[in-house]
Amino acid sequence: MPPSEDERLVALAARLEREDPRFARALRSGRPVRPREYRRTGAWWGLALGVxxxxxxxxxxxxxLIACGLVLVGLAAQLVDPDQARPGHRGPR
Known part of the structure; x- marks a missing residue:
């Protein structure tokens, strides 16, 4: 017998709480924030520092200093770039 819809929702909520507690708390309070995948503030600061x-x-x-700056800019650019493994991502053709 398949699990009920309520059990699936409870399991989904528990997994969301475990993976991104800040996002789950914000949803409960009614003031949603960006999920972890879309928060790139640290990457932008790294890019600014590298430049x-x-x-x-x-x-x-x-x-x-030039070499360190180039390395920092390259690392931060990789972090700022969206996830290329995500479906619907337009990569090079």
């Missing part, structure tokens, strides 16, 4: 390090490396003519 600042890259710019200061160029201004000071320091190869090590």
């Amino acid at each position: 600042a390090v890259l710019g200061s490396g160029i201004a000071l003519s320091q190869g090590l």
